[in-house]
Amino acid sequence: MLTHSTILGYPRIGPRRELKRALEAYWDGRLSRDDFDRVGADLRADTWRRLAALRLGELPANTFSEYDHVLDTAVLLDAVPDRYRAAADPYVAMARGADGLPPLRMTKWFDTNYHYLVPEIGVDTPLRLAGDKPIREVREAQALGFDTRPVVVGPVTFLLLSEPAPGSPAGFSPLDRLDDALDAYADLLAALRAEGVEWVQLDEPALVTGEGVAEARRAYDRLGALTDRPKLLVASYYGELGDALPALAATGIEAIGLDLVRGGPVDPAALGGKTLVAGVVSGRDVWRTDLDAALHELSRYPDVVVSTSCSLLHVPYDLDAETDLDPALRERLAFADQKVAEVVALADRLARGERGVAPTARTAASDARSTLDSRAPYPERAASQAVHLGLPELPVTTIGSFPQTGELRAARAALAAGTLDVPGYERLIEAEIERVIRLQERLGIDVLVHGEPERNDMVQYFAEHLDGFATTRFGWVQSYGSRCTRPPIIHGDVRRTAPITVRWTRYAQSLTERPVKGMLTGPVTIVAWSFVRRDIPLRDVVGQVAEAVREEVRDLAVAGTSIIQVDEPALRELLPLRRERQDEYLQWAVAAYRHATSSAGDHTQIHTHLCYSNASEVVEAIDGLDADVTTIESARSGGRILGQLDGFGRGLGPGVYDIHSPRVPGAEEVGDLLDAVLKVVPAERVWVNPDCGLKTRTYPQVEAALTNLVTAARERRAD
Numbered sequence: 001m002l003t004h005s006t007i008l009g010y011p012r013i014g015p016r017r018e019l020k021r022a023l024e025a026y027w028d029g030r031l032s033r034d035d036f037d038r039v040g041a042d043l044r045a046d047t048w049r050r051l052a053a054l055r056l057g058e059l060p061a062n063t064f065s066e067y068d069h070v071l072d073t074a075v076l077l078d079a080v081p082d083r084y085r086a087a088a089d090p091y092v093a094m095a096r097g098a099d100g101l102p103p104l105r106m107t108k109w110f111d112t113n114y115h116y117l118v119p120e121i122g123v124d125t126p127l128r129l130a131g132d133k134p135i136r137e138v139r140e141a142q143a144l145g146f147d148t149r150p151v152v153v154g155p156v157t158f159l160l161l162s163e164p165a166p167g168s169p170a171g172f173s174p175l176d177r178l179d180d181a182l183d184a185y186a187d188l189l190a191a192l193r194a195e196g197v198e199w200v201q202l203d204e205p206a207l208v209t210g211e212g213v214a215e216a217r218r219a220y221d222r223l224g225a226l227t228d229r230p231k232l233l234v235a236s237y238y239g240e241l242g243d244a245l246p247a248l249a250a251t252g253i254e255a256i257g258l259d260l261v262r263g264g265p266v267d268p269a270a271l272g273g274k275t276l277v278a279g280v281v282s283g284r285d286v287w288r289t290d291l292d293a294a295l296h297e298l299s300r301y302p303d304v305v306v307s308t309s310c311s312l313l314h315v316p317y318d319l320d321a322e323t324d325l326d327p328a329l330r331e332r333l334a335f336a337d338q339k340v341a342e343v344v345a346l347a348d349r350l351a352r353g354e355r356g357v358a359p360t361a362r363t364a365a366s367d368a369r370s371t372l373d374s375r376a377p378y379p380e381r382a383a384s385q386a387v388h389l390g391l392p393e394l395p396v397t398t399i400g401s402f403p404q405t406g407e408l409r410a411a412r413a414a415l416a417a418g419t420l421d422v423p424g425y426e427r428l429i430e431a432e433i434e435r436v437i438r439l440q441e442r443l444g445i446d447v448l449v450h451g452e453p454e455r456n457d458m459v460q461y462f463a464e465h466l467d468g469f470a471t472t473r474f475g476w477v478q479s480y481g482s483r484c485t486r487p488p489i490i491h492g493d494v495r496r497t498a499p500i501t502v503r504w505t506r507y508a509q510s511l512t513e514r515p516v517k518g519m520l521t522g523p524v525t526i527v528a529w530s531f532v533r534r535d536i537p538l539r540d541v542v543g544q545v546a547e548a549v550r551e552e553v554r555d556l557a558v559a560g561t562s563i564i565q566v567d568e569p570a571l572r573e574l575l576p577l578r579r580e581r582q583d584e585y586l587q588w589a590v591a592a593y594r595h596a597t598s599s600a601g602d603h604t605q606i607h608t609h610l611c612y613s614n615a616s617e618v619v620e621a622i623d624g625l626d627a628d629v630t631t632i633e634s635a636r637s638g639g640r641i642l643g644q645l646d647g648f649g650r651g652l653g654p655g656v657y658d659i660h661s662p663r664v665p666g667a668e669e670v671g672d673l674l675d676a677v678l679k680v681v682p683a684e685r686v687w688v689n690p691d692c693g694l695k696t697r698t699y700p701q702v703e704a705a706l707t708n709l710v711t712a713a714r715e716r717r718a719d
């Protein structure tokens with residue numbers, strides 16, 4: 001049997017973002033491959049030592065990644081599209097693109113703010129054991145004296161998250177290749193057994209969506225029946241297994257991981273005698289666990305290992321680093337290391353025969369805010385906006401942010417350290433806004449932005465200016481590759497006490513005759529990218545934030561802002577993973593957005609922006625937002641969203657520049673994407689814009705790319 005405590009995974013970016021810095025230095029050629037590898041090895045060693053020091057029973061391995069664990073799995077299985085194989089570093093080329101080669105598509109990992117690279121699987125994509133990363137990590141741990149349980153994305157989830165390679169026959173699905181994948185997994189299991197590995201964890205979070213149940217049965221019947229293999233833990237998380245639980249329980253695997261925080265309790269008999277790896281400590285929030293309630297739940301199962309509900313990838317490392325937090329709030333919090341300590345404490349108490357107490361029922365009843373829709377129907381608004389704005393056909397705009405330069409970040413750090421005063425900081429921000437305005441005028445952009453230089457992050461910035469939020473100094477969580485965020489903590493009622501953005505928008509507008517878009521983050525996104533209080537329903541928290549955004553929209557409009565963009569890139573993120581719960585969510589999420597924007601008059605043009613959203617799943621809801629203009633990610637997915645937007649009756653800007661790659665698209669490439677848009681959407685409603693904000697890019701890249709956007713738009717206007 002397993003020892004009695006474990007975790008499904010641990011953060012990997014480093015407590016001070018060591019991996020981020022090393023990655024960026026390695027990509028820039030400032031760090032050698034050897035030195036980069038050493039940073040990774042140190043992070044892995046520190047992780048195992050830390051977990052052992054916290055007295056965790058069973059340590060995971062292969063939780064590290066140089067970019068993304070789904071990409072790691074594709075490389076492990078040799079599922080590398082041919083076009084990348086000749087690149088100097090195929091892994092980096094798939095992640096970030098290389099000369100002339102766009103990267104793989106990137107999208108959200110389930111309902112989290114983590115993003116993975118989407119593998120492409122075709123009828124004859126290789127699926128064979130070609131790599132040895134899990135084996136290397138196991139050996140590395142052994143050399144340090146630790147026996148570990150390697151964690152690998154499971155075959156069903158891997159294939160469900162993949163997309164058909166371009167040119168696949170109609171009706172082909174990557175899951176059709178399950179048997180080939182299982183051959184490779186069988187080889188991997190044999191190889192790990194040969195290393196003396198006792199347990200392997202195969203992650204199958206995709207099963208909580210209700211898909212892949214029959215395939216999971218087939219996969220684990222087959223892997224379970226192998227004789228030359230370690231014991232198998234199949235881990236599910238982010239929800240309940242539903243029908244997949246009896247399917248797994250009927251196979252020959254040894255243990256099942258359940259998310260008991262999100263999934264709720266199961267009948268112990270349903271486990272078919274397997275060990276339960278019981279996820280009772282939440283990996284999705286920063287709240288302390290109710291240990292008595294968790295113990296009560298744990299004591300229902302005969303053969304149990306205490307665990308986290310999912311990997312700790314989504315929470316910061318260590319609360320002890322946050323010395324500035326209000327002590328009353330700190331008492332309620334637990335980051336990764338505190339959660340590990342909770343798991344260990346629970347295992348100790350369980351071993352002593354403690355049984356805990358049932359939790360008291362939570363209060364629920366939601367008093368959803370009703371929308372005060374005051375805007376006229378779109379055609380009327382559009383007419384009044386057209387007169388007011390006088391824009392050319394195919395107007396060119398950007399999504400909001402311009403490059404966040406090292407000087408800006410350093411200035412913010414200096415402001416926080418007290419070595420730069422507020423007026424000095426504000427002068428710097430104004431200078432940056434002026435630079436951004438002049439640049440856009442020079443490039444011939446039609447609707448300008450102020451560039452968001454004053455914002456550390458589009459959510460954290462608003463959190464810092466609203467009551468009810470706390471923010472952290474070191475609470476970094478990986479979003480993708482080297483990019484991280486510090487999710488704010490919503491711990492009380494949210495309220496706006498003063499205007500937040502009006503000053504900067506007004507300043508930007510004072511510099512130019514062209515319209516400057518006001519720029520706000522929407523209520524769903526602010527909540528989705530924060531850690532949320534649990535004592536009131538989510539929709540009520542979103543309702544409070546919507547009210548705050550509504551006040552800001554009103555103040556911007558009163559200040560004369562003629563276009564206001566309210567971003568909702570996370571609209572799909574909070575979408576329940578199971579279909580049957582999705583409609584209700586979409587209804588209140590859309591209502592919150594409409595409430596937030598309802599304080600604008602009809603002549604104020606409302607824009608919204610979505611990205612990474614697999615927007616196809618929420619097209620109707622996007623329509624329901626009723627924004628006058630919607631800018632949406634499209635370039636990186638080859639414009640796939642276009643097929644679904646023909647019914648969309650308002651302004652539309654499918655991105656024609658993939659800003660997530662350092663690659664600059666030529667005017668012709670941009671023109672081709674634009675032509676594809678013009679085939680589906682009438683020209684008078686098409687906008688020309690990048691996929692997302694430009695904050696992660698450099699000025700030379702941005703200048704070159706936007707020049708090409710303007711060129712492509714002007715050529716088509718002339719036609």
Ligand SMILES: Nc1nc2c(c(=O)[nH]1)N[C@@H](CNc1ccc(C(=O)N[C@@H](CCC(=O)N[C@@H](CCC(=O)N[C@@H](CCC(=O)O)C(=O)O)C(=O)O)C(=O)O)cc1)CN2
Nearest residue numbers: 113409410412413456457458459479482483484485529696
């Ligand atoms: N919250 C959130 N989620 C999102 C997005 C987003 O924009 N925000 N976009 C999508 C993609 N995800 C992204 C997530 C992060 C970043 C990003 O660029 N993050 C920055 C950090 C942004 C930030 O908080 N910056 C702070 C702190 C910067 C910093 O590193 N400061 C230095 C000190 C300053 C120096 O000398 O450089 C330090 O702390 O060590 C600031 O500007 O003030 C990064 O990883 O580098 C981009 C996209 C989806 N999810």
Ligand code: MET
Nearest residue numbers: 399400401567569693694
């Ligand atoms: C992740 S969506 C980003 C929207 C934001 N306005 C920006 O341009 O950065």
Ligand SMILES: [Zn+2]
Nearest residue numbers: 569611692693
């Ligand atoms: Zn975006």
